[in-house]
Amino acid sequence: MATLVIGGGVVGLSIAYGLLKQGREVIVIDGSDTDARASRGNFGLVWIQGKGLEAPPYASWSRQSAGLWKQFSDELKESTNIDVAFSQIGGVEYFTEIGALEQEAADLSGLREKLGGDYPFEMLDHAQLKKLVPEIGLKVAGGIFSPMDGHVNPLLLLRALTEAVKRLGGRLQTGHSVTSIEGADHSYSALLADGTRIDGDALVLAAGLGSAEHGEDLGFKAPVRAQQGQVLITEKLPFFLKYPSGRIRQVNEGGVQIGASKAETDSEATDLSTLQELARYAVDVFPLLEHVQLVRSWAALRVMSPDGLPIYQRSAKYAGAHFVTCHSGITLAAAHAGLLPEWIDGRNTAPDLTFFSESRFDV
Structure with missing residues (x-):
């Protein structure tokens, strides 16, 4: 019998890829192109700095995955034969206010202490940062450099995972909405719309986001x-931006991607005021962008838990059912492909993901 993976985005396909490598039979069931798809609209970062400030286990888990990324992409x-354009030479966060820069550095220092000192970063003033990134503007107060960070082309990653799953014998049921799931211990039936x-x-x-529809029936809260x-x-521009940031990066084709807005809405419509704010910040950091042409914009939906952290949950209702969600897919x-299958199989070599269970929402 097969493991059914409901969801064919980067999260689902990474898990499917890992399970197939373990010798499992896998069927991935994916929805239609009209569904909300975080994998096709995200920023493409393999990012560590700033994650887990109040949750050191999340910082450690993220860094563990980042350490596996080179092997994963290779x-x-x-x-x-698909190069996902992975680069991990470090990343920079840019600050236009000195107070915000100093506060972030203090927060990262606190996290570093909680992690036993193993959390490399460096706060740079304007002059120091300009040596590293000569193109910054006068409005940049400074930045934080971390060698832990990197980025990738998310669309090429999605394509590579899809192809890799197929080549390992995985079955993909794409364009199919799951209307219901019947469950029992080690026995599951997914009924499709057709x-x-x-x-x-x-x-x-x-x-x-589609997990909320089926979570309760399988014994999960699924609070997404x-x-x-x-x-x-x-x-497309000549390459000038060596280091990505959480808000600005130059993609492998040459275009500069500007983002990181946050709005608590399920609308996928853009609005002019937000786009103006994004553009203004980008020009403040890199004045050379002032006269370049913008070729497109979009809005996409992140998948968030109540506290913003991943959820890894085994069903208390049915043996063999697992729920996985995160906004850092x-x-x-790399961890979902390389480490999570052992947790799904319940092996004693599996990572301890107790911190990320749904039980944290009971208090």
């Missing part, structure tokens, strides 16, 4: 919500 290229029934002896619910982010893309993809 495996995908060898398997599929009447098809797909059976398996294990199940991973990784459907992003949408958070909107908007993005701007410039015309790119950063955590």
Whole structure:
């Protein structure tokens, strides 16, 4: 029998890829192109600095995944001949206010202490940062550099994972909405909108915002919500931006991606005021962007838990059912492929993910 993975985004496909490498039979069931798809609208960062300020286990888990990313990307290229444009030479966060820069550095120092000192970063003033990134403008007070950070082309990653899953013998049911899931211990049936029934002896619910629809029936709280982010893309430019940041990065094709807005809405419509704010910040940091052309913009929905952290939960109702969700599917993809299958199989070598269970929402 097969493991059913409900959700064919980066999270679901990373898990499916890892399970297939363990020798499991896997069927991935994915929805239609009209569904909200975080994997097709995200920023493409493999990002560590700033994550887990109040939750050191999340910082450690994220960093563990980032450490696996080089091997993960190499495996995908060898398997599929698709280069996902992974780069991990470090990242910079830019600040236009000295107070915000100093506060962030203090927060990161506190996290570093909680992690036993193993959390590299450096606060740079304007002059120091300009040596590293000569293109910054006068409004930049300084920045924080961390060698832990990197980025990737998320669309190429999605394509590579899809191809890798197929090559390992995984079955993809794409364009199919799951209307209901019938569960029992090690026995699951997913009923699709066209009447098809797909059976398996294990199940991973990784459907992003769609997980809320089926979570309760499988014994999960699945407390996911949408958070909107908007993005701007410039015309292709000569490469100048060596280091990505959480708000600005130059993608492998040459365009500059500008983003990181946050709005508590499930709307996927852009609005002019937010886009103006994004553009203003980008020009403050890099004045050379003032006269470049913007070629497109979009809004996409992040998948958020109540506290913003991932959820990894085994069902208390049915043996063999698992729920996985996070808003850092790119950063955590390497861990989801390389480490999570052992947790799903219940092996004693599995990572301890107790911190990320739904029980934290009971208090």
